[in-house]
Structure formats: structure tokens, C-alpha cells
Amino acid sequence: MSNIHTIPFNPDTQNSSNDALIVAALERVGESFRVLLWEQSKELGLSPIQIQSIIFLHTHDDSRANVTYLSKEFNVTKATMSDVIRVLTEKKLVIKKEHPADSRASVLKLTAQGKKTAESAGGFANTLLKQVSQLTNAQKTGLKTILLDLIFSLHKENIISMQRMCFSCTHYSGNGSKHFCNLLNIPLVPDTLRLDCPEHVQQQG
Template sequence: MKKSIFDTKQQQQDVSSKIVAGLERISQAFKVLLWEKAKSLGLSPIQIQILIFVAYHKTGYNNVSFLAKEFNVTKPTISDAIKVLERKGLITKDHSSEDSRSYSIFLSDKGKQMVAQTEDFANPLASQLESVSNGEKETLFKTLGNLIYQLNQQGILTVQRTCFACKFYTKDGTGHYCRLLERKLRHSDIRLDCDEFQEKA
């Protein structure tokens, strides 16, 4: 029987198991930082995530269905979070789309101020990378990018706007090329969340 990656004896013999255990720790750190920020501002973690997402993504993404997929939660969870954000005056809704049941959300001025107060929650993670060399960061990013793409292909991560899944991406010898930007991409240029992304057929 295959040994569990959570078995500490297994971890000691297998670097892959240690990497998975390490990724779990990092995801815990992300959750803890988000919870601390949420508590200090009287919001829930998903409410903060929605506000920050809306601040940096195009209108077409800022609706209940898309946000539910983006954050891997149910539509009622997103609807409830949006209701609270609206009640607090942090967002407004636009019902002008053809489908009368759907709406897009926008940040109010108060919402933009809240984003400015919340979006630094992951800085303690980012600051840990400052002492890592560029070469090591590029290697880490390459591995993470490939891992994310593979998890997306397996249906585990639902929404990805990465070059590898984009219709404009093509291989260029051993490198990468974007047909939309009409330029070669170094590995560090590969995007994980691209505004121009269009899913390949």
C-alpha cells in the first residue's frame, strides 16, 4: 500500500511528500493572515477576498457565478457575502445585464478604502521571498506554475487564467510565445492571472 504523505516516517524518505506537507503549511499561513485581517476589520475572509478580487479584475468576472468558481464555494455563499458587503456600503450592484437575475458588483468609494486597508494581508509571506535569490525564485515559480496548470487540467483547481491554458499561448522552441502580445515570454513572464486570457478550445 502506498504510504501516506502525512506519515512523518514517509516524509523523511521522500522529498515530494515533504513538499506537499510544506505547501499545506503555507496554505495555513495564508488562511491565518487572512483571518487576522478579517477579524480586525469585522469582515469575513471571503468578503475580503471578494473585495480585493473585484478591485483588480474586469467587470465580466464580478458576478455571483464567476466568483463562486473563482473561490471554490457555492453561489449562496457568495450571495450572502455580497449582501453583507452591500449592507456595509462597500459595493454596489448593477442589474443592467440582459439576464434580470444576474448582476455585476462594483466597489464603492468606501469599498476602495477597505481594499487599501486589507490588501496587504499577504505581505508577511511576500517579504519572506525578499531574501531569496532571483534564480531560486524563478525555479520556484516555474515549478508552481506547472503544478497549478496540472491541477487545473485534472479539474482540481477550477479557474485558471494562466498562459499554459490560454488560446494565445504557443511553444517557441523550448521557450514560450504569446500570439496576442506578439512576443516571446521568458519563464518568469508566464502569467498566472492574465486580463487578456482566453481559454483554449
């Protein structure tokens, strides 16, 4: 059991540990996403996970447009995601189509109304985007590098299940501070590192 003086949400701990303060600050940023998403969900009459699902379908290709992938993406059971898709289908935002390469599988597609709703819903994070846009280029580069490293570390700990970033891709090679994409044949520097790459192929093992 953690001692109260080691818990990062204890102000006294934060005042004596930058590690604790940073963790607490990240929790505050995460809370802002939840608040903004919840406000958007009330406006559209959809649950947060329904909004996240239509945004994902709108911004990713058909290879990831199925219940199995979505359940892993949002860390929920297939049964829960099936219910999400059922409701979105009833609301005429999503339709199921036969997979062109496998008649036993289906691909989830947004309807015209679904695309319109996804485009509207995707703006829920604009408040945070505005704040980030006011940082200097050097601050953005530093923050991006830190966040990508942190996300990759959490992925390796199996806390974040799905990742499509450079460090977890089979096309990635690295040695110390040097990173390279063997598919695009480019060095991966802070400006070219990706968080969500369409060409991503998950490393095995």
C-alpha cells in the same frame, strides 16, 4: 485506504520521500495564508471569503464582477456567493449596477469605502511577500516556474477550477520547452509568464 507510511504528513514518510516532504511543506505554506487571512478578517470584521471577494473586485475588471464568476473563482455555490455579496452590500462596501450591455445582468462595484477596505485587506500577505523578496533572482525564477507548472497540472485535474494563466489561454502556443503568446507576440520565458492575465481567454476542450 492509504497506509500510514504513505501519508505525506507522516514524518517517517517525509524523511524517506522528498515528494511527501514537498507536499507537506506546501500544506504549511497554505496554512500560513489561512492564518494571515483570518487575522485580517478579525481586524476588519469581515469573513475570509468576504475579504477575498472585495480584493478580487478591486483588482479585476467588470467582465468578472458578478456572482457567477466569483462563485467559480472561489469554488463555492452561487447561493453562498449571493449571501457574501448581500452582506457586503449591507455593509456598504459593494453596490450592484446594471450591466451596460445586458439590462438583465448586474455588475458588482466597490464603493469608496469598499475600495479603501480592499486596499487595506490586500496587505494580509505582506509577511509572505517580505520572505519571498529575500530570495535570489535565480531562486524566484525557479520557484515561479515550478509553481506555475504545478498550478496548471492541478487545473487540468479540475482541482483548481478557475485559471487565467498562460498555459490555459487560447492565445498560448507551446512546443516542448518553448512557449509563445500569440496575442502579445512575445516568447513566454520565466520572466514573462503570467499567473493572472487580464487578456486571458480560456481554452476550450
